Amino acid sequence: MPSDPEETQDYNELPIDSTTTTTIVPFNIDNLPPSFQNFLKDNAIDPQIYTVVDLPRYIRLNTHLKNLPTLEELKNQLDTEQVWQVKEGIFGFLHAKQRLVDVEAYKSHKIFGIDLSSAMAVDALELQINDQVLDLCCAPGAKLCMIANLLGNDGYGTVTGVDIASHRLATCRSMVKKYNVGNRIRLFEADGTTFQIPPPARVGGRVIFADDHDEPPVTKKRRKNDSDCIIKKPFWASKLLRFDTQVASCLYDKVLVDAECTHDGSISHILKYEKWGWDAFEKNFMNPDRLSTICELQVKDI
Numbered sequence: 001m002p003s004d005p006e007e008t009q010d011y012n013e014l015p016i017d018s019t020t021t022t023t024i025v026p027f028n029i030d031n032l033p034p035s036f037q038n039f040l041k042d043n044a045i046d047p048q049i050y051t052v053v054d055l056p057r058y059i060r061l062n063t064h065l066k067n068l069p070t071l072e073e074l075k076n077q078l079d080t081e082q083v084w085q086v087k088e089g090i091f092g093f094l095h096a097k098q099r100l101v102d103v104e105a106y107k108s109h110k111i112f113g114i115d116l117s118s119a120m121a122v123d124a125l126e127l128q129i130n131d132q133v134l135d136l137c138c139a140p141g142a143k144l145c146m147i148a149n150l151l152g153n154d155g156y157g158t159v160t161g162v163d164i165a166s167h168r169l170a171t172c173r174s175m176v177k178k179y180n181v182g183n184r185i186r187l188f189e190a191d192g193t194t195f196q197i198p199p200p201a202r203v204g205g206r207v208i209f210a211d212d213h214d215e216p217p218v219t220k221k222r223r224k225n226d227s228d229c230i231i232k233k234p235f236w237a238s239k240l241l242r243f244d245t246q247v248a249s250c251l252y253d254k255v256l257v258d259a260e261c262t263h264d265g266s267i268s269h270i271l272k273y274e275k276w277g278w279d280a281f282e283k284n285f286m287n288p289d290r291l292s293t294i295c296e297l298q299v300k301d302i
Ligand SMILES: C[S@@+](CC[C@H](N)C(=O)[O-])C[C@H]1O[C@@H](n2cnc3c(N)ncnc32)[C@H](O)[C@@H]1O
Pocket: 011, 118, 136, 137, 138, 139, 140, 141, 142, 143, 144, 162, 163, 164, 165, 168, 190, 191, 192, 193, 258, 259, 260, 261, 297
């Protein structure tokens, strides 16, 4: 039985149809497993939404890199005329004759694959370059990388990613490194419902918060003798944030909570189980224990 690749792989590299990146073969909604049909009924969701054909896919430019592809270059590389700009740096495409994973811009990490809804969630944060951002439930990191891109390198904005699953955080770390967006990122393996570490006090030698002005610049030394300060070692942090004192008294400017979901809204994700096997879907997502804890978790994270 196939396992859920999202558990182990880079979100951008989830297997896609081997011949085309866009067209999903229509299927009989009666094929949906009974547990899922009941779930849809209980939540008043029309199963017809899963019969979509020609579902567009979306890509995003990695603005940490140079020589990014233009719209025309994306059309050439994906081998389709149907590429359009959704917003600055975000494109949709249909009927690509090339698989996304095979195109040059993807292989050179100049573009990410991303769900449009994920991109819009980050867009809604209206990030400013000096924002201190907390990304709770950050792995495998699609939104975290977009946040890092939008913060850029000019201000002193940072992003602190938190996830409870170390194997997923490891994927997140790989993604951050692979796409080279990681100079303002810290990752913590922690429970987001109780996470209390403040934003970084400094970016390298630069003070972020005024109330920290009197502190000597923190370089490689941690304040081991400060009894008020119990430093939690990050799962991973960029050089600029690695030795943060964790004593900033300010709060984060923006918080994104992307707790576990039921996946009922992700049409493309669910339809992949037509190939992978509905047994795996039922096991991974329709487990009654899991479903009953998701709402509780989402409320706690908020
Ligand atoms: C929907 S995924 C997040 C996707 C991610 N934001 C992205 O854009 O790639 C949900 C994540 O929540 C994490 N998670 C579940 N319970 C958690 C908790 N109590 N604290 C922190 N993370 C949690 C899971 O390990 C999983 O990685």
